[in-house]
Amino acid sequence: MKIASSFLLPLREKMAALGGRMRGLSNLSTSIVCGVDAVRPLIRRLRRHLLPQGEKGRGVLVALMAIACMAGAAADPAERLPDPVQESRARDLFREVRCLVCQNESIDDSQADLAGDLRGVIRDQVKQGRSDRQIRTFLVARYGEFVLLKPPFSPSNAVLWATPWVALVLGGGLMIVLLRRRATPGAPGEDVEQLSEGEEARVQALLKDE
Amino acid sequence: MITEFGAYALILALVLSALQMGLSAVGGARRMSVLTGAGQGAALGAFLCTGLTFLALVHAFVVSDFSVANVAANSHTAKPMLYKVAGAWGSHEGSMLLWCLVLTGFGAAMAAFGAALPPRLRAYAVATQGALGVLFLAYTVFASNPMTRLVNVPVEGASLNPLLQDPALAFHPPFLYCGYVGFSVVFSFSMAALIEGRVDAAWARWVRPWTLAAWSFLTVGITLGAFWAYYELGWGGWWFWDPVENASFMPWLIGTALLHSAVVLEKRGALPGWTVFLGLAAFTFSMLGAFLVRSGVLTSVHAFAVDPARGILLLTIMGIAAGSGFLLFALRAPSLNSGGLFAPVSRESAIVVNNIILSTATATVLLGTLYPLIREAMDGEAVSVGPPWFNLTFVPLMVLAMAILPAGPLLAWKRGDARLVMRRLWLALACAAILGLVAFAVIAPRHALASAGLALGVWLVAGAVLELAERVRAFRAPWAEVRRRTVGLPRGAWGMTLAHAGLGLFVLGASFETTWRVEAAQALSVGGQLKLGAYELALTDVGAVEGANYIAERGIVKITRGGAPICTAQPERRFYPTGRQTTSEVAICPRVLDDLYVVLGERRAGANGQPAWLVRAFVNPWVRLIFLGPLIMALGGLISLSDRRLRFGVARKAETAA
Numbered sequence: 001m002k003i004a005s006s007f008l009l010p011l012r013e014k015m016a017a018l019g020g021r022m023r024g025l026s027n028l029s030t031s032i033v034c035g036v037d038a039v040r041p042l043i044r045r046l047r048r049h050l051l052p053q054g055e056k057g058r059g060v061l062v063a064l065m066a067i068a069c070m071a072g073a074a075a076d077p078a079e080r081l082p083d084p085v086q087e088s089r090a091r092d093l094f095r096e097v098r099c100l101v102c103q104n105e106s107i108d109d110s111q112a113d114l115a116g117d118l119r120g121v122i123r124d125q126v127k128q129g130r131s132d133r134q135i136r137t138f139l140v141a142r143y144g145e146f147v148l149l150k151p152p153f154s155p156s157n158a159v160l161w162a163t164p165w166v167a168l169v170l171g172g173g174l175m176i177v178l179l180r181r182r183a184t185p186g187a188p189g190e191d192v193e194q195l196s197e198g199e200e201a202r203v204q205a206l207l208k209d210e
Numbered sequence: 211m212i213t214e215f216g217a218y219a220l221i222l223a224l225v226l227s228a229l230q231m232g233l234s235a236v237g238g239a240r241r242m243s244v245l246t247g248a249g250q251g252a253a254l255g256a257f258l259c260t261g262l263t264f265l266a267l268v269h270a271f272v273v274s275d276f277s278v279a280n281v282a283a284n285s286h287t288a289k290p291m292l293y294k295v296a297g298a299w300g301s302h303e304g305s306m307l308l309w310c311l312v313l314t315g316f317g318a319a320m321a322a323f324g325a326a327l328p329p330r331l332r333a334y335a336v337a338t339q340g341a342l343g344v345l346f347l348a349y350t351v352f353a354s355n356p357m358t359r360l361v362n363v364p365v366e367g368a369s370l371n372p373l374l375q376d377p378a379l380a381f382h383p384p385f386l387y388c389g390y391v392g393f394s395v396v397f398s399f400s401m402a403a404l405i406e407g408r409v410d411a412a413w414a415r416w417v418r419p420w421t422l423a424a425w426s427f428l429t430v431g432i433t434l435g436a437f438w439a440y441y442e443l444g445w446g447g448w449w450f451w452d453p454v455e456n457a458s459f460m461p462w463l464i465g466t467a468l469l470h471s472a473v474v475l476e477k478r479g480a481l482p483g484w485t486v487f488l489g490l491a492a493f494t495f496s497m498l499g500a501f502l503v504r505s506g507v508l509t510s511v512h513a514f515a516v517d518p519a520r521g522i523l524l525l526t527i528m529g530i531a532a533g534s535g536f537l538l539f540a541l542r543a544p545s546l547n548s549g550g551l552f553a554p555v556s557r558e559s560a561i562v563v564n565n566i567i568l569s570t571a572t573a574t575v576l577l578g579t580l581y582p583l584i585r586e587a588m589d590g591e592a593v594s595v596g597p598p599w600f601n602l603t604f605v606p607l608m609v610l611a612m613a614i615l616p617a618g619p620l621l622a623w624k625r626g627d628a629r630l631v632m633r634r635l636w637l638a639l640a641c642a643a644i645l646g647l648v649a650f651a652v653i654a655p656r657h658a659l660a661s662a663g664l665a666l667g668v669w670l671v672a673g674a675v676l677e678l679a680e681r682v683r684a685f686r687a688p689w690a691e692v693r694r695r696t697v698g699l700p701r702g703a704w705g706m707t708l709a710h711a712g713l714g715l716f717v718l719g720a721s722f723e724t725t726w727r728v729e730a731a732q733a734l735s736v737g738g739q740l741k742l743g744a745y746e747l748a749l750t751d752v753g754a755v756e757g758a759n760y761i762a763e764r765g766i767v768k769i770t771r772g773g774a775p776i777c778t779a780q781p782e783r784r785f786y787p788t789g790r791q792t793t794s795e796v797a798i799c800p801r802v803l804d805d806l807y808v809v810l811g812e813r814r815a816g817a818n819g820q821p822a823w824l825v826r827a828f829v830n831p832w833v834r835l836i837f838l839g840p841l842i843m844a845l846g847g848l849i850s851l852s853d854r855r856l857r858f859g860v861a862r863k864a865e866t867a868a
Contacts, residue, residue, distance in 0.1 A: 076824060077732050098594045104452050106596065109445055149596025151581075156589065160581050164574040164603045171566035179554050 074108045074119060081123050090126045093135060094119060096150050106149055213278055216266025217357035220307075223259035223314060224347040226252045230317065230340030238333030246333040250321035253336055256343055257318035260311045267307060267356050268298045277363040280304060280356045286369035286788050288759035296380035297370045302504060302517070303356035305383055309500070310346050312391040316420075317343060320395060327416060334402035335395075342394050345527045353523050369788040372760065378438040386431030386458060390499065392424025393461060393492040396468065400489035401535060404542045409486050414476035417489065419851055421472060424492075425465040426847030432458050433840040440837075444794045444809050446727070446828050448836060451600040453508040456579045457499030460572050464492045467568035470561045478623055480550040480558055483543045484565070490535040495572070497528040507583060553625035560618035560626075567611040574603050612666055612717065615710060616673020620680065634680055638672035653726060663721025670714025678707045705850025712842030719803075719835025731826040735816045742827045745806065746770050747779075749825060752810075760784045762795070765810040765823060769799060781810035781825075805830040 074094050081087040094108035099115040107115040107122075125135050139147050151157045230252035237245025267280070271294045276282040284301045285294055299308040317339035324332045350356070399417050403409045435458070440448040449455060468488040475485045502508055505521020552558035578595045585593045616638060620631045632639075646665025650658060679685070681703060682695040728743040740747040751766040762784040769776045779797035786793070799806040807828040816822025 096596070096598050098596065104450070104594075104596075109447065144592060146592040146594055149594050150598035150602075151593050151595060156585075156591070157593070159584075160577065160595065160599070161603075163577050164570060164607060167570045167573050168567070168607065171570055172563075175559075175562055175566060176554075179552075179559070 079116070079119060079123065081127060083127075086126050087123075089132070090119075090123045093122055093126070093132060096136075096148060097122070097139060098147050098149050100143060100147060212266050212269050213275065213357050213359065216263040216270075217355065219259040219262040219266070220347070220351055220355070220357065223256045223263065223310070224344065224351055226256035226259060227314065227317075227340050227343030227347055230256055231337050231344055232340075234333045234337035234340060238330050238337060241330065243329065246329060246336070249333065249336055249340070253314070253317045253321040253340065256340070256347075257311075257314040260307070260314045260347070263357070264298070264307055264311050267304060268295055270357075271295060271298045274367065276365070276367050277359050278356075279358045279360045282360055282364050282367045284370050285367040286759065287366065288788070289369060289375065290758050292377070292380055293370060293375045299383050299387075300370050300374055301356075302520075303350070303354045305387070306346070306350045306354050307356050308383060308387050309391055310343070310350050312387045313339070313346055313394055314343050316392060316395045317398075320398070331399075331402045331406055331413070331416075334405045335398040338398035338401040339394065342398070342531060345531060349523055349527060353520055366788075369759070369786070371789060372784065372786040372791055372793050373442055376438060376442055378434045379442075382431055382434040382438060384431075385427050385434060389424050389426075389428025389431050389465075390458070390461060390496040392420060392427055393465060393496050395420040396424070396489040397493035397531075397535065400486045401538060403486060404538045407542055407545060409475070409482035409546055411476050411479050414472045414485065417485075418469070418472045418476060421465060421468050421489075421492075422847050422851045425462070425469055426844040426851070428458070428462050428465060429840050429844040429847065432462060433837055433844070437837050440833070441796050441798060441807075442793075444796055445826075446807050446830055446833075451578070451597045453579050454503050456575050457502045460575050460579075461492050461495040461499060463568050463572040463575065464488055464495050467565045467572075468492055470564050470568075474558050474561050478550040478552065478558055480548075480552060481562070482548075483539075483546045486546070487539060487543075488565075490532070490539060494528070494532040494535070497524070497531060501525050501528055502579070508579065550624075552623070555621065555628050556626045557618060557621040557623050560614065560621050563614060564611060564618065567607055571604055571607045571611075574607060575600070578603070609666060612670055612713070615670060615713075616677065619677045619706060619710075635673060635676060638669055638676050641672045642666070642669035655726075657725050660721045660725035663725075664718060667714045667716075667718030667721060670717060671711045672714075674707045674711040674714065677710075678703070701853035702850045705846040705848075705853070708846030708849060709843045710846075712839045712844075712846060714839070715835045715842060716839025719832045719837075719839060722832035723830050723836060726831050728829040728831075729826070730828075731824060733811075733814060733816055733822040734825045735820040735822045738822070738825075740825055740827065742806075743829050744771055745776065745829065747808070747825065747827055749823065752823060755782065757784065759788065760786045763810065763813070763823075765808075765825070767797065767808050767825065767827075769806055769808075777806070779806065779808040781808045783810050783812065800834070803832045803834045805833045 074091060081090060091108060095106050097107045097118065099105050099107045099110035099112055099118070101112050101114050102110045107118050122135060122139075125138065130138075136148065136152070140152070145151060151160055153161060230249050232249075233245045233252060234249030237243070237247075237249055267278075269275075270278045270281050271285050272291070274281065274285055274287050274294070276285075280301055280303050281297075284304070285297045289297070298304045317336065320332070320336055320339060324335075327335075396417055399413070399420070403413050432455075435455070436448040439450070440446060468485065471481050471485045471488055474481050501521060501524040504524060505518060507521060550558075578600055581595045582593055585591055616635055617628075617631050620634055621628075642665040645668045646661050649664045650656060650661035653661070678699075681699060682692050684692050687695070730740055730742040730747075732738070732740045734740060734749040736749055736752060738749050740749075746769070748768045748770070749765055750768050753764055753766075755762045755764045762782040764780055764782045767779040767781065769779060777799040779799055781797035782795035784793050784795055785791070794809055794811070797808045797810075799808075805828075807830055809826045811824030811826060813821050813823055
């Protein structure tokens with residue numbers, strides 16, 4: 001029972017929080033732009049916000065507003081770096097960085113103000129010659145792992161990165177084991193019997209005679 | 211009045227579903243055909259009543275009856291008629307009603323067209339479908355009733371979000387739901403088979419048509435959604451690994467696995483337990499999708515009506531349905547016959563490998579979707595799992611599956627000969643390798659992975675064509691023989707070839723488009739020019755237009771190539787006063803396989819005081835294949851469905867013979 005409730009608790013909290021987060025979206029963007037470091041506590045605070053009863057339609061509205069802000073903004077010539085190599089590096093990074101005020105998009109796609117600011121920050125750093133790794137570390141230090149659309153390879157993310165391959169190997173292994181077990185001679189209903197080498201040779205000889 | 215009638219009919223549908231469940235279950239257990247017959251009648255009645263409610267809701271939308279809360283929240287008098295009607299399923303409540311309509315509809319179809327099924331299996335399946343109907347209708351009646359009236363009637367409605375006012379999206383939900391909920395039939399059949407304790411080839415024959423139908427609908431539904439995202443959201447993306455997309459994709463993956471394992475069960479009697487498991491899992495993933503989309507546990511671009519309280523209810527429904535299903539499975543699975551045997555190299559094995567990979571891929575998508583929740587519950591850290599992660603996990607898995615795909619249909623049942631298969635496929639392999647290398651050498655910028663993707667696509671298409679050629683003995687037997695074989699080829703074989711080739715086309719399109727798309731953007735004043743790859747774009751005019759429920763700026767962009775006119779694109783930037791929303795209406799100039807994709811951005815101050823607009827343009831090469839491929843796959847499904855071997859009567863003969 002305890003397990004169930006401890007699982008459901010964050011779930012319920014999160015569900016409630018999303019409503020709050022969405023409601024706060026419009027006032028959020030201004031405060032975020034002036035103090036980017038304030039984002040994480042802000043999001044946390046908003047998460048605690050509960051969606052008041054009877055405001056059912058509100059969530060949709062804000063969610064849809066969030067869609068409306070999507071429009072592939074990163075190509076804006078006003079923002080671009082003069083060096084095409086640096087620019088393409090920056091663009092590759094943008095695709096891995098989440099727009100924090102949007103619902104679920106990269107800063108490469110988002111037109112939100114914060115996404116624009118973040119693109120500026122990253123382009124500046126690319127221009128200063130910092131490596132991709134340094135820039136990612138910088139972003140994580142500022143906003144937490146939430147900002148990366150590609151979670152880093154770290155012990156705490158081991159489950160995430162390893163599971164698909166472990167599952168594949170387990171599935172394949174299970175198949176091989178089962179096939180072997182069922183192919184053992186003497187199993188009931190055996191009809192795909194493996195011939196021994198001697199038997200195989202005899203069959204070939206008999207076939208040749210015909 | 212009509213609305214009250216609709217609300218009443220919905221409650222009646224709930225009662226009838228309960229009757230359907232009770233009568234069929236008791237009738238099945240006691241072998242009383244009167245009761246099972248009454249249960250079938252109740253199933254038809256439940257569908258009829260849900261249909262009436264649905265019509266009542268559509269009517270309320272058509273006449274813009276804003277005293278109905280759902281209409282007031284989602285409609286507007288100025289909305290075009292198509293979107294008024296589509297608004298009926300555009301909201302949470304309406305779409306749940308659509309869900310119930312499809313659910314009871316499939317229940318009624320089982321009752322009406324199941325005469326050839328064994329009576330008990332049919333009774334239990336109808337009963338299970340009735341139970342699902344009770345769960346979802348009760349949810350709709352008590353927690354999300356679309357017929358609720360408002361005390362203070364507004365003069366005007368709040369309108370449907372303009373982004374959703376789009377033909378592709380008007381038809382997207384009905385297709386999607388026919389697919390999602392179509393798997394409920396498979397779920398019910400699986401439950402019935404488990405209750406009876408018998409899963410055999412005949413069972414697989416009954417289940418396959420339903421799976422095929424649901425899978426085809428789901429394929430079309432997902433494709434429509436992707437197509438909508440492509441041309442409506444304004445930057446040419448068509449798949450974002452967003453939780454809501456994943457929610458629709460997981461049942462599709464499991465459904466695909468089920469389609470294949472059901473073939474093994476039907477043809478060879480092997481994998482009964484596994485097939486039933488997949489039958490239960492497909493609809494479970496549909497329900498999980500409904501929960502994820504509507505509860506708001508995950509952040510999504512397409513978030514639906516987000517409501518935590520309803521989320522908990524949906525989770526409970528899912529828990530009850532899936533829980534009882536898998537509990538029954540756990541109890542009965544050990545007693546299921548393990549079925550026919552097969553060698554490690556055989557068509558059965560190939561399909562098992564396909565199933566392992568597809569299941570792993572489903573688990574991968576599920577993990578990626580839920581991981582942020584898991585991580586937050588574990589150590590409170592908020593993380594994101596986005597497209598880069600899926601590209602590094604899901605895509606390689608699929609590549610693996612597709613690498614072995616063409617070999618599967620060429621392997622013999624029971625025991626195949628890998629060398630023989632390779633001898634038959636060498637031509638496909640050679641085509642793939644050569645074209646891949648050519649692509650690597652010729653197409654700039656050079657891109658090894660994308661070239662490999664092209665080779666994979668060619669491998670799939672050529673493999674499918676070769677398999678067909680092999681079946682009809684093309685280039686080997688005399689012409690008359692080939693013709694006779696081609697005509698006599700079962701539709702199921704055509705369906706499979708089309709589906710596999712369609713997948714190949716999709717891979718070609720996706721590899722090409724994501725890598726070699728050309729992008730250009732510039733702030734242009736009227737008369738300004740922009741170079742986009744080999745094309746020249748000129749903004750010749752920007753004028754104001756007025757639509758039914760919006761006002762817009764429309765740019766006239768003349769596209770030429772080396773001076774020769776190609777087409778005139780008219781992208782718009784629309785403002786919908788009702789919702790105070792701005793959307794950009796993309797202009798697409800279709801070439802044969804490519805799209806020229808032009809977006810008009812916001813107005814800004816340009817040089818020397820003239821207004822300028824940010825014009826963004828893309829050449830999306832081979833993008834047509836991305837949407838054509840899945841449609842061909844769905845077409846393959848439908849052609850298979852029309853195979854006479856899959857009709858009900860035939861299945862009965864197979865059973866009596868067995």
